[in-house]
Amino acid sequence: MMRTGRPPQGSWTEHYPDLGTGPVSFADSTSPEFFELEREAVFKRAWLNLARVEEIPRPGSYVTKEIEVVGAALILVRDRDDTIRAFRNRCRRRGHQLVGADSTGRAISGTVDALSCNRCGCGYELNGTPAQPSGAGLVGVHCELWNGFVFVNFAAEPRQSLREFLGPMITGLDGYPFEKLTERYDWVAHNNSNWKIFADAFQEYYHVPALHSQQVPAAVRDPDAGFTCGHFQLDGPHRLVSTAGRRRWLLPPEYMYPIERATRSGLVGPWQTPDIGEIPAGVNPGGIEPWGISNFQIFPNTEILIYGGWYLVYRYWPTSYNTHRFEAFTYFHPARSVRERIEHEVAAVVLKEFALQDAGMLGGTQAALEYGILDEFPLNDQEILVRHLHKVVTDWVADHAEVVR
DSSP, X not given: OOXXXXXXXXXXXHHOGGGOSSOEEOGGGTOHHHHHHHIIIIITTSOEEEEEGGGSOSTTEEEEEEEGGGTEEEEEEEOTTSXXXXXXXXXXXXXXXXXXXXXXXOOOEEEOSSEEOTTTOOEEOTTSOBSSTTSOOOXXXXXXXXXXXXXXXXXXXXXXXXXXHHHHHHHTTTTOOGGGOOEEEEEEEEESSOHHHHHHHTSOOTTHHHHTGGGSOHHHHOGGGOOOOSEEEEETTEEEEEEEOOSSOOOOGGGSOHHHHHHTEETXXXXXXXXOOOOOGGGSTTOOSSEEEEEEEETTTEEEEEOSSOEEEEEEEEEETTEEEEEEEEEEOOOSSHHHHHHHHHHHHHHHHHHXXXXXXXXXXXXXXHHTSOSEEOOOGGGHHHHHHHHXXXXXXXXXXXXXX
């Protein structure tokens, strides 16, 4: 589709004429019928990030994943040859789930020599082949890795390899030391909105002065300060937004939790982090100085946010046309002291509060859209990624309709 970076002049929107400049319909976020089309056209055809390799660290390690939007329960397994494989989490004898979810619905993980069904006792090798000569093997799902991120594809035959799908903007992160940042904190929120509505909240930052007024510097809180992002970029179905910034907000004491001042850590992470080595130029393709954050948005539902010395991963999993599950993960260099461990925990908690301020608005937004009082909404120049996401989703749905016709 579009592969270009900073516009030489003028607005971002005008630099991408394929997106148009008129009001945009959000009917793709309020229609049960469109959601059913989206499930088939997008989530059963695109590469989906499910995990990182650290979740399956050694041969015999496994982790379960529930993907409601495609009606699939998967198990990711590291084989004895160190290959990570994805299988339907179903026994081939009677279809019973090999590894069941716990009482909270969260993923189950562990290490085994072989997989076996608790109902009928059928066994399977780590590569999915049956332990009994007359049995059938587990049903596999296409699985590929990129920089330690585990992706699957539910198509019978993916149209592209994972690397081809990601394209040069995302693979510009090649060489980033993800493998050094393995201390992880995670949380899940179940939201009463379409998944794209929450994704939209992280595609622009002009809302920050109003919504996050108690967590940002005075210069940012001023609505007339023109708080904008420094770089937007589109590459195929994927998006990127980068902001200027510093390793910490210069907040007065009344706008900072006492624990933030004590630990020198907070919303943008620890104020000092270990040297993790050379950072590839693709992290900040716009050359912003001082650089703050780059948010790489991998279509359809994954975001990788690179900060100074640590990073975040967001995933938006649809559970219906107007509900979704939001997963958030923070990754730091393993703490070398108790103080560093506390710095990481403080950053994770403050960031969670920041994100939940956005999440708290979602139900009202969804309800307002479903009332149908307005059919279209204007988008400003700082919302070019919002415009792009909704266009790409509707394009994929239209393209799939042509294929199956």
